Amino acid sequence: MNEEFVLLEPDDQPGDEWEQLDVSDTEADRIARKQDREFDEFRKRIKNTEQFKLQESVFDDATLAAVYKLVQDGYVDAFGGPVSTGKEASVFEALGGQAGERPEPGSEAAGGGPEGVHSEREVAVKVYRINSSNFRQMRDYLEGDPRFDGIASDKKAVVLAWTRKEFANLERARKAGVRVPEPIAVQRNVLVMELVGHAEDRARRLNEVDVENPETAYEVVREYMRRLYRAGLIHGDLSEYNMIIHDGELVIIDMGQAVTVHHPNAGEFLDRDCENVATFFTREGIDVDPDDLRAYVTEPESDPAGEPEGKLGGEPDADPSGESE
Template identity: 65%
Template sequence: MSGDYGLTEETEGAPGDEFEEIDVRDTEADRIAREQDREFAEFRKRLKDTEQFKLDDGAFDDATYAAIYKLVQDGHLGAMGGPISTGKEANVYEALDGEGGDVATKVYRINASNFKQMRDYLEGDPRFEGLRGDKKAVVLSWTRKEFSNLQRAKTAGVRVPEPLAVQRNVLVMELIGREGDAASKLSDVTVENPQMAYEVVREYVRRLYDAGLVHGDLSEYNVVVYEGELVVIDVGQAVTVHHPSSADLLERDCRNVANFFARQGADADPDDLLTYVREHANPRSEEDTEAGERDGMAPDDEA
């Protein structure tokens, strides 16, 4: 048999000749990316192995570790310390910034148990129109909202922790106190001059309202005392005066504040406080509020 199957010796145009050879050698960018991945993996392992984070039951997922890592790279964080407070929505930790100064780091849980209540505070806020309803979107927006509220309160002359940086669900701010010496809540101290303290907090409520904000949960549990100074904390739920619940929230703030100081012996009345705030404040227009707040909002980083 000849074995002639119609094949020739011609090889030109053989299969695969039309494809260019792919260069699979490492580039400098590849090496840098691998080194960054290795450094992040080591960073995450160190944090996960730290006792205070081992005990946590949900504040730290991989994306949260990545957010903390980014804050470290940007110089906002240098080291994480022990917890100052723990809650259903967030934990607050002592920390050091990139230069060794004391700061506080607030980490919100993506699976926050009260995220539906958080969403109620966000809905109706002009800064968060079109917000998605899933937990991740709500918690990330809430974190940015607290950062923005702190900025606005500080600008208005209200003593709050200074906001320093925000990344995803992690907020870095001024530590009220020093490492190992956190500020005490107003509810836990003896108020030596309740009338003076009341007038300070009354002015805080007025200044917030004048700046277009209502704290929404102001009481002796959300004011801390350090070295004779009263500092308002936990402003994440604060809403603009245009929020549909702002009037009710303002009344509740006035009632809580006045009743507490009245029990301490101050001349304080909820209706008088509410009248004082409304008569001595001139909140921003809705247009100014929307523009100012949107300009001050941090980027929505969902990475």
């Protein structure tokens, strides 16, 4: 097969095209280089700090970028040491800044910020490990949750969704009147929230303290369980290990696995919560029946006329177990 190849004739004669290009620095170029330098310095500061040397598996480049964004946005002003370390996540203490900007120390803006966020306020920074998190267990809690329909089977996507899920669960729980750590900000696999207690004097888990008044503590726990349920949530892993005591307050923590009442395994998770709570308080000397606790938690809310509404959070009537006859 014969083909002819023809060269195109140039429209203009070649000249010194470089004279037509403006290669001078722009303000955007200078800002970008400054941000790159600051991020490199931030990365070195985190990884070279003594207290973070054992945490290098936590602070990969993507996580460092997320933390750096939270610092730049003013949610975190200074990092402290680790408060707790687990297989899936580590919690660090930090100083929270004024969201939206980083106030200069001593400035008027440094005196406060949005509601609940002050530059000198201690906060907790929870960092989920993408590589070592229990991917399969997380996926079991996410699948069937209507808020996360279509979540990919990619491990990173699941961990990032899990972090957003904990933030959303904390927000919903607080609105329902349940004492949980206040959620402040979320960025990728990093969650900023209220630090209950202090790093030097951390709040103690329920299994670590002598409960002086177990009857009152139990009444608080079952009421929080009921409020969560009426807000459409079930904790899913409630036990003495996920409740802490500080300054006379009982606080429920670790809300990442909490599911909606429409999750297909919601009934099973609720039964397990009731069993765990009943077992603990029975050991504390109170006769608690898990079936009675479940009945209390799931009792329909009455309308002002005294008639049960039969609805949960404005949703149609539904069997929390997800089963139908």
